[in-house]
Amino acid sequence: MSTHAYEQLLRLAFPTEADAARFLTEPNRTAYTAFERAPAPDIAFRFERVRLGVAMSLLKLLADLGDHDESRQVAEVLLKALNAKSVADIDATITRDAKLFEKLYTNLYVNEDGEQLLNLFERTLDADTRPLMDEVLREALALAGELDFSQNDDEDDED
Template sequence: MSARSFELLLETAFDSPSPEVFAEGATTVYTDLERALREAKFSNGPAREQLSYRFERLRLGVAIAFVKAFLRLADNEKSKEVLEVLQEAVQAKNTREIDKIVQKRIATFDNLYHEIFVNPQREEILHLFEQTLDAGTKEELDELILDGLELLHEVDWDAPHNQEDDDDEEPLDEEFLKNL
């Protein structure tokens, strides 16, 4: 896996050659994690904390890419708040700050599922987002980056989004959504 794949995932999700997700750039975030992994093998304490922080930043970047792609397809106003939370969290200086930001606004993540309509690509993107939140290793994130690149290259971004079609669909059962 490479830092370039991560960069491409963000570029594709944002439809921009230079999405402003990380001040230092996506490549740096990825290579910082690789360096932290090497350093953590030989030490404890601060190196382990840096490893956790670098991992969380990469995971947030992957999650941001999937949420942005979802929003490009769904244009769901409430779900834009999720992207805002993730973008705020990526600015945090340590893992405790990340957790605090996300926990404070955890209810916004429910909005991703409130207006989900039958659309296989949106569902696949949300599934990748969920897997990103569950990922616990760099290898799992690498696999999700590749899966995301493959999926996002298959998406017809120019297909018109017809809100009337979505309105004809029955909303998902609230109890079902709570059990996700």
């Protein structure tokens, strides 16, 4: 279930061909499978890749939901971190762009859906076990399927 849920969340967050080509590389799409099959010394790194994939998906959904540029910028940092070769490289990538994470909540107006996405994002970053990550993943998948992106279309029509 978890591998399928992870891949389904990625597809929901990155539905266009352009997004899929950029964000859904084979290693990113199969991060959960790699985590499940990882030898003991590699588990921490593989878990971090799953966490990054879920977090990136949530921020992409938030960016699309509210046309929020800061969310897009943080999603880009998470994409860079997904390409890292070790946990230390992931940490270095995140640390290098820490100011973007701080800006994420500045002047942020979100509706209830946006608040739920941010809550799941925070829980993703806090999840330190597979059961916790799987719970966040299940909730994220359920929420992603219920989001209404048509609000942005209405606002665009008014311009």
